[in-house]
Structures are given as C-alpha cells and as structure tokens.
Amino acid sequence: xxxxxxxxxxxxxxxxxxxxxxxxxxxxxxxxxxxxxxxxxxxxxxxxxxxxxxxxxxxxxxxxxxxxxxxxxxxxxxxxxxxxxxxxxxxxxxxxxxxxxxxxxxxxxxxxxxxxxxxxxxxxxxxxxxxxxxxxxxxxxxxxxxxxxxxxxxxxxxxxxxxxxxxxxxxxxxxxxxxxxxxxxxxxxxxxxxxxxxxxxxxxxxxxxxxxxxxxxxxxxxxxxxxxxxxxxxxxxxxxxxxxxxxxxxxxxxxxxxxxxxxxxxxxxxxxxxxxxxxxxxxxxxxxxxxxxxxxxxxxxxxxxxxxxxxxxxxxxxxxxxxxxxxxxxxxxxxxxxxxxxxxxxxxxxxxxxxxxxxxxxxxxxxxxxxxxxxxxxxxxxxxxxxxxxxxxxxxxxxxxxxxxxxxxxxxxxxxxxxxxxxxxxxxxxxxxxxxxxxxxxxxxxxxxxxxxxxxxxxxxxxxxxxxxxxxxxxxxxxxxxxxxxxxxxxxxxxxxx
Numbered sequence: 001x002x003x004x005x006x007x008x009x010x011x012x013x014x015x016x017x018x019x020x021x022x023x024x025x026x027x028x029x030x031x032x033x034x035x036x037x038x039x040x041x042x043x044x045x046x047x048x049x050x051x052x053x054x055x056x057x058x059x060x061x062x063x064x065x066x067x068x069x070x071x072x073x074x075x076x077x078x079x080x081x082x083x084x085x086x087x088x089x090x091x092x093x094x095x096x097x098x099x100x101x102x103x104x105x106x107x108x109x110x111x112x113x114x115x116x117x118x119x120x121x122x123x124x125x126x127x128x129x130x131x132x133x134x135x136x137x138x139x140x141x142x143x144x145x146x147x148x149x150x151x152x153x154x155x156x157x158x159x160x161x162x163x164x165x166x167x168x169x170x171x172x173x174x175x176x177x178x179x180x181x182x183x184x185x186x187x188x189x190x191x192x193x194x195x196x197x198x199x200x201x202x203x204x205x206x207x208x209x210x211x212x213x214x215x216x217x218x219x220x221x222x223x224x225x226x227x228x229x230x231x232x233x234x235x236x237x238x239x240x241x242x243x244x245x246x247x248x249x250x251x252x253x254x255x256x257x258x259x260x261x262x263x264x265x266x267x268x269x270x271x272x273x274x275x276x277x278x279x280x281x282x283x284x285x286x287x288x289x290x291x292x293x294x295x296x297x298x299x300x301x302x303x304x305x306x307x308x309x310x311x312x313x314x315x316x317x318x319x320x321x322x323x324x325x326x327x328x329x330x331x332x333x334x335x336x337x338x339x340x341x342x343x344x345x346x347x348x349x350x351x352x353x354x355x356x357x358x359x360x361x362x363x364x365x366x367x368x369x370x371x372x373x374x375x376x377x378x379x380x381x382x383x384x385x386x387x388x389x390x391x392x393x394x395x396x397x398x399x400x401x402x403x404x405x406x407x408x409x410x411x412x413x414x415x416x417x418x419x420x421x422x423x424x425x426x427x428x429x430x431x432x433x434x435x436x437x438x439x440x441x442x443x444x445x446x447x448x449x450x451x452x453x454x455x456x457x458x459x460x461x462x463x464x465x466x467x468x469x470x471x472x473x474x475x476x477x478x479x480x481x482x483x484x485x486x487x488x489x490x491x492x493x494x495x496x497x498x
Contacts, residue, residue: 004255005250009084012102016252019088022104022220024054028064029107030127031277034119036169037134038066038076040130044237044262046132046193048089050105050410052284061127062279063107067119069169077109085109088248088259092370099264100252112172116165123176124185129276130247131176132191132285133203135169136162137384138434140196142207144458149209160214170210176413177226178218187225190272193233195304197296197388200271217334227275232296236365238373263371265361269295294350301343303362305389306335308365308405311378313486318423321374326367334490336363337497338406346396376430383435383459389428391460397465405472405493411460412476413486415453421442424484437461446481450474 004456005011012021022495033050035042041268046064053059067076080087091099105143112119123131133139142149150156159171166172173190180187190207192199204362211219237260244261249256268281272288282288289295307322313334314325323405325331339359347355365371380384422428438456445452454464456474463469479489 002253004253006081007086007088007102007254007256009086012086013258014104015254018100019254020099020101020103020254022051023057024058024060024104025106026104028060029054029105030061031065031122031125032062032127033064033130033132034067034128035064035132035134036069036172037136037139038068038073038080038106040237040240040260041195042066042082042132042193042260043087043106043136043260044089045233045235045266045268046134047103048104048266049268049281049284049286050279051101051103052419053054053281054105055281061129063103064105065122066106066109067112067122067172068109069108069167069172071113072197074111076258077111078110080106083257088254088256088467089417090244090247090259090261092261092265093264094364094368096370098370100248103129112166116172118166118181118350119172120166120175122421123172123188124179124183125126126185128188130191130274130278131173132193133169134193134382135196135388137196138381139169139194140202141170142202142206151209151213155188156210164235165213168210170207174211174214174222177222178215181218181221181225186276187222187227188230188276188350189227191229191231191274193231195300197300198293200228200229200273204228204291225271225275226310229271229273230292230296230300230426231271232267232269232292233357234299235262235265236368236371236373237262237379238371256392258472261371263365263368265365267299267474294348295353298347298350298353298358300337300389301347301393302359304385305343305393306339306362306366308336308382308385308389309338309376309410311375312382312410312417313490315375315379315429316413316417316423316484316486318425318427320377321372322366322378323369323371323373325375326363326454327369328485330490330494332363332367332492334406335366337494341403341497342397342406343393345402346393347402359422376432379417379429381434383433383439386411386414387461391463394463394469395461396471400492401498403486405496406468407485408469409476409489409493410474411454412473412480415443415446415477416441416480416484419446420484424486444476450477466471 070451155167192203268286310325442456443453
C-alpha cells in the first residue's frame with residue numbers, strides 16, 4: 001500500500017476524488033471571525049457552515065482564526081499549523097454512506113497563554129467582525145448560587161488586576177473591546193456557539209459582570225454597542241478516535257492527525273442580532289429568526305436531556321455508546337416515553353416543527369450505528385448539564401402535577417453512579433466532572449440520609465424540599481441501592497405507561 005499523503009494546502013490536488021476540498025482561494029481569506037475553543041463541535045458546525053459558504057461564492061472576509069486559552073489546546077494548535085489549518089470532516093450516515101470533506105475556513109490558530117496581547121490585537125483588528133465561543137457550560141464562570149459572574153475565581157481576580165494578560169475568555173473579550181472603543185473601531189459581535197439555553201444572554205451577562213468590576217465606563221459602552229445573539233446549535237460530534245485517523249489513511253490515502261467525525265444532521269438557528277456585519281450563513285442552511293427560545297428549549301429538553309437519560313442509565317447498565325442504548329428496545333422505549341410523557345408537555349409550540357417527527361428523527365440519529373458516541377462523553381460534566389437539560393423539566397412537571405418518574409430514576413441512578421463510580425458489574429466508570437468530589441461526597445452519605453445527594457443545591461436547587469419529588473426519589477434510591485440493575489426499575493415504569 002502506498003504511503004498516505006499528509007494533509008496540507010500543497011497536497012490538496014493529490015487527494016482522492018472521493019474527498020471534497022475547498023474550491024475557494026484560501027490565500028485570499030481574511031480573518032473575520034476569531035473563535036475561542038476549537039474542539040470537534042466547532043469544526044463540525046460553525047467552521048463547516050463557513051466553509052460551505054465560502055464554497056458558494058466570494059465570502060473571503062470570513063476566515064476563522066482559532067484561539068486556545070489553555071495548555072491542552074496546544075495539541076490542536078500544533079496539528080492545525082502543520083496541516084495549514086486544514087482538517088477532514090468525516091460525515092457518517094446511518095446506512096453506512098460516508099462523506100469526506102476537507103474544511104478550509106480556519107486560517108490561523110493563536111495560543112493566548114503564549115502571547116495574550118497578540119490575541120487581544122487580533123480580536124481588536126477592524127477585520128474581526130465576530131468573536132465566537134465554544135467553551136462548554138463550565139467555561140462561563142457562573143457562580144452556582146447567585147447565577148452571576150464568579151469574581152471569587154482566582155483567574156477572574158487575576159484578570160481584574162492584569163487587563164492585558166487575561167486568562168479567561170471574558171478578560172480577553174473585555175480587553176479587545178476596550179481597545180476597539182479607544183481607537184474608534186465598531187464593536188464586534190460576541191457569538192456563543194455553546195449548547196446552552198439563551199447562550200447569548202448568558203454570555204452578555206458574564207461579559208458585563210466582569211467588565212463592571214474592571215471598568216464600569218467600558219461596561220456601559222459594551223452594554224450599548226455589543227450584540228450577543230442567542231443561537232441553537234445541533235450536530236452530534238463524538239470524540240475523534242484512532243479508528244477515524246486509520247480510516248482516512250487506509251481507505252482514502254490521507255494522513256490527517258486530527259479529523260472530525262459527525263452525523264449528517266446539522267442545525268443552527270440564530271437570532272439576527274449582529275453589530276458589525278455577519279456571514280450569509282442562511283445561504284448554506286442556517287436559519288435566522290427573531291426569537292430562538294422555542295427552538296433551543298425543544299432541543300435542550302429533548303435531545304440533550306435524552307442524551308443524559310441514556311448516558312446515565314446506560315452507563316450503570318453497562319452499555320458503552322448511545323447507539324448501543326437505542327438498539328436495546330427497553331432503553332429506546334424508555335427514552336421515547338420520557339420525551340412524550342415528561343418533556344413534551346412542558347415545551348412551547350415551535351413554529352414549523354412537528355414535534356412527533358422531531359422525536360422520531362432524534363431516535364434515528366441516536367441509533368446511527370456509525371456514530372459511536374461514547375456514554376462517557378455524554379456524561380462529561382453532568383453537574384453542569386443536568387441543571388439545564390433535565391431539572392427544569394422536573395420542576396415544571398412538579399408545578400403542573402405532571403409525571404416525574406422517568407427523570408427521578410435518572411437522578412437516583414446518577415446518585416449511585418456518583419457514589420460507587422462503577423457500573424452494576426463493578427467496572428470503573430470514566431467520570432470527568434468539575435464537581436466530581438462534591439457529587440461523590442454527597443452521594444456517599446445516601447445510606448444515612450436518602451436525600452443527601454439532592455441537598456447539593458448548586459446542582460439541584462430546592463428539589464430536596466419538594467415533598468412529592470423527595471418521596472418518589474427516595475423510593476427509587478432504595479430500590480437502586482438494593483439492586484443497581486436499573487433495567488428492573490425501567491421496565492416497571494415503561495410497563496405502567498404502556
């Protein structure tokens with residue numbers, strides 16, 4: 001077999017015709033977007049949409065410069081630089097079809113920890129119209145108790161005292177916006193692409209929370225001049241594996257050190273609120289709307305909550321991936337009943353969306369056997385996810401007298417998961433969560449106090465004080481601690497509602 005061709009701009013003409021590649025002149029691209037947090041999702045979503053737009057015509061002013069703020073970002077920075085900022089998007093369809101496309105919309109990558117001022121200057125450059133973010137739920141530095149910007153964070157304190165050497169995204173944004181204001185350059189739009197309800201509103205609140213502490217006058221200017229559009233983002237993008245790299249080498253003759261695998265489905269619904277221009281992403285499938293709220297609520301309460309339902313229950317049961325869960329009839333039925341009985345009744349009407357058809361599509365997407373989305377990834381930072389994805393559905397159903405059985409079992413199982421940190425076969429679970437120690441400590445006290453886990457108010461709010469939920473949850477806890485085979489309780493709930 002011939003040696004795979006390393007991915008680079010120079011080598012693009014040599015690639016297999018089975019790999020689509022940029023049709024535009026990348027040497028003419030200007031940086032119009034600076035993006036903080038270049039992970040798999042950014043590369044399968046915003047960078048994908050931008051690449052598609054550039055392939056459709058002259059949109060050369062919208063090149064993307066990636067930014068890493070942490071030492072672990074150095075790996076992707078190094079690889080992208082070696083590959084002229086190119087990477088391959090591997091789109092895997094449920095039926096087995098695979099589409100391969102080299103994405104060319106990334107034009108540069110900067111490491112903030114190496115040269116903070118250079119990153120600030122790039123953001124402050126008049127060519128930069130948008131600074132976008134995928135920094136995950138935990139990156140927004142929200143004080144869990146107050147919901148405000150957490151000024152007690154040592155990095156926030158550092159940024160307060162060292163405006164030109166920030167560590168947090170909000171320090172960078174504030175420094176760059178100050179520079180633009182002082183030079184009379186219009187403000188850029190700050191665009192969150194994170195999977196968070198009202199992500200633009202949250203970003204605005206955090207930026208202003210920090211800026212008011214550092215420079216109240218600048219905060220007033222930001223409040224007046226900067227746009228923070230809300231958006232709903234969706235594309236299942238599992239972590240890249242060695243098998244993905246090997247597939248390109250063996251099947252396509254291409255050496256790409258960090259490709260991205262994703263599903264064919266892709267959705268981006270954005271509020272049209274930009275202060276210094278924007279790409280015409282609607283030309284390539286994005287949807288601009290006046291209010292994204294019903295779309296994001298639908299997605300978070302069905303897709304994201306559905307992922308967590310399968311992730312937590314499936315992890316304890318011994319499943320490894322989302323598609324493995326959905327191929328298990330009990331799990332598929334439980335998920336659909338959760339969506340129909342608990343999630344859907346508390347959703348708003350969504351214009352142009354058939355909710356039953358949307359749920360059918362979700363089950364099909366989750367069941368894609370070619371997207372091996374690991375449950376360990378789904379359960380990553382559950383302490384940040386569940387308060388957004390699942391607990392509001394519980395709260396609203398408690399208020400309206402609706403069903404809480406399905407979600408209560410998930411929370412009770414999460415307690416056992418956090419306490420034991422193994423599945424029902426005593427196999428260690430891969431747990432990555434900023435609150436892992438707190439979760440474990442609270443869960444470990446369950447045998448003495450069945451509501452101990454629920455008393456972690458930074459995650460559960462006041463759920464422990466709700467008599468109805470506490471009663472159902474305690475029943476679930478007793479059963480799971482007696483026998484951690486969650487399928488027993490799942491079957492009872494499913495049977496009772498068939």
